Amino acid sequence: MIPASVRYHRAADLAEALELRRAYGDLLRPLAGGQSLLPALKLRRDRVDTLLDLGRIGELSYVAHRGDHLAVGALTRYQRLLTDPLVDRYAPMLATAAAAVGDPQVRHAGTVGGALAQADPAADLPLALVALDAVVVLASTAGTREVPAAELAVGPGATLCRPDELVTEVRVPLPGPARWSYRTFARPALEWSLVAVAVADGRVALAGMGPTIRRARGVEAALADGAGAAAAAARADEDCDPVDDVRASAAYRRHLSRVLVARALADCSPEVRP
Amino acid sequence: MTVDARPGTEAVTVTTTVNGRADSRQVPARTLLVHLLREELGLTATTVGCDTSSCGACTVLLDGRSVKSCTLLAAQADGADVRTAEGLADGDRLHPVQEAFREHHALQCGFCTPGMVLAVVSLLDENPGPLTEHDVRRALVGNLCRCTGYHNIVRAVLALDAARQAG
Numbered sequence: 001m002i003p004a005s006v007r008y009h010r011a012a013d014l015a016e017a018l019e020l021r022r023a024y025g026d027l028l029r030p031l032a033g034g035q036s037l038l039p040a041l042k043l044r045r046d047r048v049d050t051l052l053d054l055g056r057i058g059e060l061s062y063v064a065h066r067g068d069h070l071a072v073g074a075l076t077r078y079q080r081l082l083t084d085p086l087v088d089r090y091a092p093m094l095a096t097a098a099a100a101v102g103d104p105q106v107r108h109a110g111t112v113g114g115a116l117a118q119a120d121p122a123a124d125l126p127l128a129l130v131a132l133d134a135v136v137v138l139a140s141t142a143g144t145r146e147v148p149a150a151e152l153a154v155g156p157g158a159t160l161c162r163p164d165e166l167v168t169e170v171r172v173p174l175p176g177p178a179r180w181s182y183r184t185f186a187r188p189a190l191e192w193s194l195v196a197v198a199v200a201d202g203r204v205a206l207a208g209m210g211p212t213i214r215r216a217r218g219v220e221a222a223l224a225d226g227a228g229a230a231a232a233a234a235r236a237d238e239d240c241d242p243v244d245d246v247r248a249s250a251a252y253r254r255h256l257s258r259v260l261v262a263r264a265l266a267d268c269s270p271e272v273r274p
Numbered sequence: 275m276t277v278d279a280r281p282g283t284e285a286v287t288v289t290t291t292v293n294g295r296a297d298s299r300q301v302p303a304r305t306l307l308v309h310l311l312r313e314e315l316g317l318t319a320t321t322v323g324c325d326t327s328s329c330g331a332c333t334v335l336l337d338g339r340s341v342k343s344c345t346l347l348a349a350q351a352d353g354a355d356v357r358t359a360e361g362l363a364d365g366d367r368l369h370p371v372q373e374a375f376r377e378h379h380a381l382q383c384g385f386c387t388p389g390m391v392l393a394v395v396s397l398l399d400e401n402p403g404p405l406t407e408h409d410v411r412r413a414l415v416g417n418l419c420r421c422t423g424y425h426n427i428v429r430a431v432l433a434l435d436a437a438r439q440a441g
Contacts, residue, residue, distance in 0.1 A: 001325050007282035008303035008349050020281055027280060031350075038345045039327055041304075050282040051303070055350055079339070083400075103416025104396065105330060108339040109346065 003041035007050035014057050014139070017166060021052070022141045025163030028052040032075060032114035035106050060113070060168060063087055069135075069171040074113025078125070079104065081112070091172045093198065096182045097128035100193070113167040119153035122192045122208040126153070128182060129170055130213050131198035131205040137169040144168070150205075153212040177201040181267035183260045187247065194248045195256040197236075199264040209240040209257050219261055229269060233262035286349045292317070293361025307351050308332045308343035311358060319359035319388045323418070330417035333389035334358050340396035342416070359388035362395070370434060371395050378430035382421035390417045394431050398438070405435045 009028070011017035020028055029048040031037060032055065040046035054060070060075035063084045070090045072081075081087050081098035088095060101107055101115075101124050115125045116136055129136075129149040136147050138161055149170065152159050161167060177200035184196035184207075195208040197216075202223055204216040218235035242253035282303075289298040292315060301310060311317045311334065320343060323331035327345040334343045335357040362369035368376065371394050381387045397405075397413045405413075410431045411424070419427065 002306060002309065003304040005284060005302070006304050007280075007284055008286050008347070009282035010349070010352070024280055028282075031347075034347065034350065035327070035345060038306075038347070042306075042325070042345075050280060051347075052281070053347075053350065056353075079400075102327075103330070104393065104400075104413055105333055105340045105342045105416045106327065106345075108336070108396075109341050 001042040003038070004044060004047060006041070006048050008053065009050060010053040010056060012056070014059055014166075014168065017052060017054055017057065018139060018141045018164075021166060022164045024050075030054055030117065030166060032111040032117070033077065033109040034114075035102065035110040036114065036118045036120070054166070065090060065174075066171075067174070069173050072112050072170050072172070074111065074116075074167045074169055076112045078102075078107035078110050078112070078115075081125075082107070090174055091132065091176055093128045093132060093176075093180050093182055093200065094125065094172070097124040097198070100124045100182070100184050100196070112170060116149070116152060116167050116170070117159060117161060119155070119157050119159045119212070120192070121153070121156055121210060121212050122194070122196065123213070124184065124193065124196060124207070127196055127198050127205055127207040127213050129172070130215065131180070131200040131203050132172050132176065133200070133203060134173070135171045136167060137171065138162075138165040139168040140165045146171075150213070150215060155211045177203075179268035181264035183264045183267070185256050185260060191247070195242075195253050195260055197257065197260040197264045199261075199268055201268075204236075204261060204264075206236065206240065206257055206261075208253060209237065209242045211241065214240070216257075216261065219265075223265075229262055229265035233258050233265055236261040286352070288348045288352045290351055290354055290356050292356045293358060301348055303347070303349055305348040306344055307334070307336075307341075307346045307348045307356075310348035310351070311343060311356070317358050317360050321385055321388065323385065323389075328416075328418065329386070329389075330393060330414075331386050331389045333392045333417065335392055335396060338396070338399060340393045357392070359391060362391065369395070371398070371430075374430040374434045375427070378426045378433060380423065380426040380430040382419075382423045386417060386419045386421075390414070390419065390427060393417050394434075397431070398434060403435045404439050405432065407432060410435075 218238035222232035244250040323329035
């Protein structure tokens with residue numbers, strides 16, 4: 001399989017990429033690592049006029065400690081999160097989530113910004129970023145704006161990122177959670193998570209339980225009211241709308257969410273309190 | 275603005291160093307790296323198994339790191355150093371990973387072997403070890419052997435790791 005005919009342009013730097021986005025908008029599809037986009041193009045599930053390759057914008061590949069937050073550049077590859085000492089010290093959940101992504105080959109190519117822009121409701125790294133209350137920086141030629149990671153995705157594959165914008169950075173607030181857990185349940189090794197949960201102190205986020213990654217507000221409210229892990233976890237699938245498909249029924253996903261939340265809260269016990 | 279002024283081209287020039295040899299050629303933008311290697315350069319050790327980024331048969335090294343060449347455009351490799359199984363041996367002398375695979379009979383039909391060997395080269399380069407059996411199996415999760423010959427592959431990698439730890 002090869003993609004349909006497509007045009008290709010490699011951006012020399014961020015300034016050029018933003019200028020092209022301003023001028024041509026959605027005529028250009030940003031290409032980061034391509035680990036989700038290329039399979040979609042090969043299967044003809046997606047069509048693109050022109051690929052705007054961001055892969056050589058070195059200025060967007062970094063991990064930096066900036067006092068009250070840890071900044072991760074959008075073109076930072078997953079594999080770096082596994083070994084970066086700043087990630088290990090300040091936001092180790094990102095390394096755990098990155099390790100759950102695909103395999104080493106995919107992690108050598110796939111990027112943090114690509115995962116966010118792809119807005120897959122079962123994605124690992126965006127789940128961790130929602131639980132960590134991270135902020136996503138969107139840039140255009142007019143400047144930058146910050147969007148909470150929890151609000152970036154508006155549906156499967158759809159985000160608040162405008163046609164003239166690019167995801168340039170994520171900021172993880174510091175200090176990070178005192179207690180955290182990341183739990184995922186997938187079928188064979190390479191499948192996407194059926195359901196995954198990330199807990200960071202009193203914040204609980206779920207992947208695979210609706211069109212976007214979401215906070216489990218019912219669980220959080222129960223914890224805030226002093227409920228134990230079991231009682232709180234029983235509310236994991238409140239207000240959720242998991243898909244019913246060939247991989248798993250909606251009822252099974254709901255069951256998984258309750259089990260995984262209970263295990264994740266137990267991982268954090270007894271200090272999990274907002 | 276006119277449509278013709280939009281950026282991008284349907285043909286791209288891809289300049290690479292493949293197994294130490296410089297190469298530059300024009301290909302359609304949609305050309306996958308694996309097709310550049312197999313069909314343009316004639317390097318057919320790199321195989322296409324699933325063609326969906328699952329099986330790892332197409333694994334090559336891009337600037338020293340394992341990637342799946344069925345899921346990268348050739349254009350994304352422009353300027354990079356690419357290594358395939360053809361580029362591992364030093365003349366008649368096998369690469370240590372190839373030698374370990376032979377020693378431990380870590381192949382059956384051989385279809386997955388080039389990708390498997392390159393995934394191991396990348397693993398040993400990135401991870402100083404010592405490696406457990408679990409580490410090795412986790413690191414090779416993206417490489418499928420349909421002969422199911424995993425045990426000897428894992429033995430070969432563990433033997434390589436033990437040798438370098440001792441050495």
